[in-house]
Amino acid sequence: MFRFLNLTLNGLTNGMIYAAVALALVMIWRATRIVNFAQGGMLMFTTFIAWDLAQVHHANYWVALVVAVVAGILIGGVAERVLVRPVENGPPLNAVIVTLGLLIFLQALAGMIWGNSQAHSYPPAFRFIGYKVGDRTLRFSPNDLFIVLSVLVVVIALYVLFQRTSLGLQMRATAFNPEVAGLLGVRVGRLLTLGWALAAGLGALVGVLVAGTSSGYVTPVGPFDALLIYGFTAAVIGGLDSPGGAVVGGVVLGLILSYADSYISNFIQTMYALVVLIAVLMIRPKGIFSRTSERRV
Amino acid sequence: MLTVEDVVTTYGAVRALDGVSMTVEPSTITAVLGANGAGKTTLLRTVNGLVRPRAGRISYEGRDLLRTHVDEVVRMGIAHVPEGRGVITELTVDENLRLGALWRRNRTELQQSLAEMYELFPPLAERRNKPADTLSGGERQMLAIARALMSRPRLLLLDEPSLGLAPRITAQIMGTLRRLRDEQSLTVVLVEQNARSALSVSDQAIVLNLGRVVVSGPAVELAADEKLRHAYLGF
């Protein structure tokens, strides 16, 4: 029972991280109908910026976090304007290749600046030693709680933005039907840029949060890539078009991976993601929460 | 109010509009008639800036429309209801309507406009929080017109509102247009293939064929011209 509780809490924490990455991917997907494969690279890069501030220049944790998020917003906006805009209406695969190119570029740039060989650990925001229950210690710490709550707050904020504000309404209109939105006076181009910027800002937050959960996490190529894949899987499970679905998909995936890791085998984590994904898609080929039809790759 | 002079619009080698001129007076309904491919939709798209013409002038209340950006056109009081209705089916009725009044910041005015629209189109009021894809064809057309009206336009550009609708619904919509002209001094440019119903509400009309104006004049006269009806209007 104690083991099950631990696995559930562990799965929940990881799941919230996957959910946030999934949400960032869904925001970009809704805005531009592009799967942003550079998401992992972008959040790796912003996490390095935070690392440089916090560990090299001894900046305050929160200052580094804010700088990372701002950097993410800038990188996302610039990427959309400079790289994605020209291929947005071209063949869909070209957009895929462009985001892959950006991913590779960011990995190389991070390697050039910070090096590939050192181990970069990032501090957690709060105590990472688990809560005590009687004489036993949970695999769930104040820092994990902070991760879960941060993502929850962001999810709620995004929900309010999308559902309750005029800006959010315009973003959704642009996502669903940019041409009609334009006819109604929505400045479509700006909102696409904004969509990318917000998604990248969210990614930057995730990067800093997750970096504090494991030693040696911050490297140009590595754990952040896996994050993208789990986030993508979660987004597809949820239905790609649905922010709520992304969150549910993330948590479901986190829990399944946590249980399977312990009860089956620790060596085939990504295999579980594959099995879950295929199982979901065989039952619902467009994810669990998708209502709309997709337009293109 | 709206003046179109010698406008030429081309798609590649095709001249979709070939020297079209027309004048629209305030508080009137102008029907633009003609067969498929005559250039009717292109005329509307050229007027609101979605397509840039190759030559000619378009002015609205004395201002040059050719130098104006699409979203600025909306702010100047010109609303466009595109062909195929263009409601965003994923959004609710209410959200679609709100999109029509984006640039208006005043909340009470917004609420007032919403109330007016639900009064004008009662079927929409019943479904205000349903996604638009649950609406019938006629209801979608109503929603599209209502959304255009949300911006309090003085000029409404309507593209084929009767397409695919039952005659009874078409008649309802035409009736509403007449009411808006009479009660709110709305000016309407109505592109239609269904010439009979369009002429029944219009003050004046032009007939396009292969990008040129073949006839223009008061709607009553056109409706009475037997030859014209046979040659271009099909009734």
Place this chain on the structure above:
Amino acid sequence: MKRMHVRVALGAVGVLLATAACGGSSSGGGGGGGGSGGASAPGVTSDSVTIGSTQPLTGPAAPGYSEIAPASDAYFKYINSQGGINGRKIIYKYVDDGYNPTQTVAQTRKLITQDKVFGIFNALGTPTHEKVVDFLNQQKVPDLFVASGCLCWDNVSAHPYTFGWQVDYTVEGKILGKYIAQKFAGKKIAYFYQNDDFGQDGVKGLDMEIPKNMVVSRQAYDVTNTDVSDQVSKLQASHADVVVSFSVPAFTALLKLNMLKVNYNPQLAVSNVGSDPITLSGLLEAFAKQAKATVNGGDLIQGIITDGYLSSPADPSNSWIQLFQKIHDQYIPKLPFDGNVEYGMAAAYTFAQALAAAGDNPTRDSLVKAVESGLPQGPGLVPFRFSADSHAGFTGAQVGVIKGTAIKLLGSPQTTDDGGGAVQDFSGTQPQAPSNGIPSSG
């Protein structure tokens, strides 16, 4: 339309011809270079010897290990500044394989075919080097002092050109195992190990000395999955008092971190390759502040039991440490002076010994013969096992404990074999480093 496919084929051929045209000339030049020096072997000219290596400069094994090759290179540069070995400078070309066996294969092939190195030196990693050892022996390329303690390097009949260097993991397991079985008699013991020949060889040694009934849990990890929280939970659930770990430094740090998280504090024992204190404290530094009262990463690893076959880098009275520290300060001052740097320099010293012994005109075979005829002890705490029958390196190790940022050695060095032989105290002493820091030839 019919013409299309012919055109496809011709187009493709054209492109290939174009690449051939621009490639052909330089390949001819490269091929000629080897023979023109009048030297005896590939990679050897009248004034230089070029050797190559594959190293994990990136990836899961990079923390710590990425310092080894620069340290070896620093030692070679030092030798070169003193005139080289037998008048030849040593050019050390080490390339990154990311601890990825596929990369190792491609990079090794490139070193042999393009760079035409004389031999491979100190290529790092068990799973990586296993993939090229057959190939190197097929090509009759000396494969000296593999940076891995796998038993597999000592196979004279199958791999006559391959030699180990460090103590093998089974011998290490036996020495650690004997110490633990005695010191913690009656306690519960658990293993944490890398799921490949490295970890399995180590566990084999442990099992020879630790009675089976003392071992309550065996948890393996895979280098591609950095989430080891579940293994740690299972170790904790087994209530083991001692956890013995055969892991690379990154995973030793992950093990420690996850133990801290669930407040599980058994005695840790970590094999030599995973226990460098400076590397570990660097990995754990960021977490120290949030881990209760401790203030730096080093505090989190105090008291870990480990073993070594070289002197502690924190022992300034040792002549080898003085030599290596001097070279470090001159050539690679930016790197920490830790066990990895010492390892790289010590291995490079052994290579210089072998090259010096290989004669004035070294050939690939004369180098192999030189090592097989035995090398003097050098910087190790114990002698080498090299002979015509054995290609294994150090014969043993000495148990120690992490104290501060150094390993404090306990008792005396011990030697054993990787079979059923007993673990015995080694009574010899470590020789002094030569005053000029260069092994004498012959």
Place this chain on the structure above:
Amino acid sequence: MADELESPAGALIAPTSASSTDRFGVLSRSTLLRHTLAALVGFGVLWLLITSFSDYRNSSWIAPIAFTVCAAAGLTVLVGLSGQISLGHGAFMLVGAYTLALVQEHWTTSHGNLAMIGLLAAAAAGAALFGALVGVAAARLRGPYLAGATLALALGLPTLPSYEKLSGKLGGNAGLFVSSPNPPNGMDLYRWQSVICCASAVVVLWVLANVSRSRVGRSFRAVRDDEIAASLCGLSVPRVQVLAFVLSAAGAGVAGGLLAMIDLTAGPQAFPLSLSFGLLAAVVFGGLGSLAGAIYGSILITLLPLWSQDITDALSVHSHKVSSNMPLMVYGIVLTVAMLAVPNGIQGLLRSLRLTLAPGRRR
């Protein structure tokens, strides 16, 4: 290439005319003949190249380009002709490599050339079988969902050999050993490996060229252009889609088998996600749906990192951080800029050049 310019209507009408020509055989046999001739000429030229190249160029250029071509050609048939997508083609290469290693380990003792052809055929068959399995699932999926599923496949499958219950048979993370092919007398190993790879590439191209010109190829295009219209014309859309996966996977399987044969190992880490992405980049960069494009793309993605490494070495950049990341950076920049500058790939560029230079020959 010209094929993809065919209108949907043309593609739909074509099957009937093809079946009639099949019956008389004149045209289709001459297509076969032409492809065979081109293949023979191509291989002859490659032979000349291989024998004049150094060991390094054979082992680092020719052989990798040749096996990449096998996989990329398969992928371009899938993506360009049948309109499906695979972000995880490396998974099929992995299946090919392991099939070859397992067959060699359990069923052959001979290292002769016949055995080798058999092994490569087994690699193709193993991958094709797996492709059928994936194809059945894929036929239900569209667009990003198919992309996501194949991506997860490329990521998940390489972990399977580590699974405790399989690691004994599949060699865990380290993989399986593959013994090297025996070169005929007087030829060294690298040349021989290049010969094998090139011969395989020529055979794969020959097969795919013929298939894509046949009724099967036309049914691929029909399904790609309009699934509903294709099914109205009596094509079973799922069956066609599965078939495309099978064919494409077989090409990748051969590539995987060749890779294993060159590396003397079949290991999971030989098939990272970057391999799958590289294949896709090759296909898009070369020009979707074109076999010639697959060749250009393969050359690019193989040589680009090598060349940028050489250039970096020649510039003798002192910072190791900068020099070691330079090839990666060049790769990323070239990919991005190429997609922005030449959105239709090299083949598209050549086509528009041809149209500009010789407008009279427009079809």
